[in-house]
Amino acid sequence: MRMSHRLVGAVCAALVIVGAAAWLSSPVARAGSDDISGTIRSAAGPEAGVWVIAETNDLETKFAKIVVTDNAGKFLIPDLPAASYQVWVRGYGLADSDKKRARPGDTVSFTARAAASPQAAAQIYPSNYWYSLLQIPEAHEFPGTGQGGNGIAPGMLTQAHWIDRLKDGCELCHQLGNKATREMPMLDATKFESTEAAWAHRIAASNSGPLMQNTLGRLGSKRALAMYADWSDQVKGGQVPLPPPRPQGKERNVVLTMWSWGSARTVVHDEVATDKRNPNLYANGPIYGLGGSAFVLLDPKTHRTRMVDMVTRVPMKFQGDEYRTANANVPSLYWGNDPNPGLRPAATIR
Numbered sequence: 001m002r003m004s005h006r007l008v009g010a011v012c013a014a015l016v017i018v019g020a021a022a023w024l025s026s027p028v029a030r031a032g033s034d035d036i037s038g039t040i041r042s043a044a045g046p047e048a049g050v051w052v053i054a055e056t057n058d059l060e061t062k063f064a065k066i067v068v069t070d071n072a073g074k075f076l077i078p079d080l081p082a083a084s085y086q087v088w089v090r091g092y093g094l095a096d097s098d099k100k101r102a103r104p105g106d107t108v109s110f111t112a113r114a115a116a117s118p119q120a121a122a123q124i125y126p127s128n129y130w131y132s133l134l135q136i137p138e139a140h141e142f143p144g145t146g147q148g149g150n151g152i153a154p155g156m157l158t159q160a161h162w163i164d165r166l167k168d169g170c171e172l173c174h175q176l177g178n179k180a181t182r183e184m185p186m187l188d189a190t191k192f193e194s195t196e197a198a199w200a201h202r203i204a205a206s207n208s209g210p211l212m213q214n215t216l217g218r219l220g221s222k223r224a225l226a227m228y229a230d231w232s233d234q235v236k237g238g239q240v241p242l243p244p245p246r247p248q249g250k251e252r253n254v255v256l257t258m259w260s261w262g263s264a265r266t267v268v269h270d271e272v273a274t275d276k277r278n279p280n281l282y283a284n285g286p287i288y289g290l291g292g293s294a295f296v297l298l299d300p301k302t303h304r305t306r307m308v309d310m311v312t313r314v315p316m317k318f319q320g321d322e323y324r325t326a327n328a329n330v331p332s333l334y335w336g337n338d339p340n341p342g343l344r345p346a347a348t349i350r
Helices: 118-122 127-131 159-169 179-183 195-203 209-219 221-236 249-253
Strands: 011-018 036-042 051-056 063-068 074-077 085-090 100-102 254-261 270-272 287-291 294-299 304-309
Touching: 036 051, 036 085, 051 074, 063 074, 063 249, 127 179, 159 209, 179 221, 195 209, 195 221, 209 221, 249 254, 254 294, 254 304
Parallel strands: none
Antiparallel strands: 011 254, 036 074, 051 063, 051 085, 063 254, 085 100, 270 287, 287 294, 294 304
């Protein structure tokens, strides 16, 4: 499951607990004083397999728990720290609900509404569903014949080779399919002579621009830009992917516990909470992440997070530690020419 709702301005650490919703199968189980429970119904009846989210800013860092409703539309959000929560509902085919205020021990119920249109419903579909609309070159078009031919680089010998470069060259860093990639909301595409030109501008932006241009060059930039432009035009024209299924069976027993950590520009690529050789170690202990020049730490018992500078014998120098670009005509589409504090020594927080 991938929620498009984000904990704004930070990276999230998460723990997944399976089996915590076993109470749903027992007619005698009751919500405890540290749980929030309730039901979700719509005009069609109980809404099964929809997410119920409880989130708060009352703790040391932003905190959220997410559960899934059962066949009767019932839910229970367990083991919540004492705080005031905003509780709301999201499900495939539904409009996001209004938020209701609740505290542990409360019971809240929601009347769900159908999404206004297929396009509105699709806004919360996972990124890979949107990415499935991408039309890659047909197998018979390989090997490529270059920029003066079909636009595919001659080095792309097969369709499989092209797909591999897309995955290893683009998806390594980008969540392709999300709103930012499929719609380009960071720029006004109408100011360009074509969608291809808008795509060419966006990938040239910031200090990472040359790297992205080189990546598309290995594919054949002419055809790659046309492919991504066609994808954006499909979306703009109202095309939507097939709807994903709602959580089923044991998937409905998953409880997601999430904390906000790091800063608005922290990029945490790894996190660890135990030793893979003995995963029973350090239960409920700290979670460690690494982002840029700092360690990011979370204590799931106290809900405290902090960042610790990683001091090295030889000072680290990052390639691309600023948003400034070698081509000053194309600054970052998000941050302009601001320095990038996310890759520099971190100020300790909390």
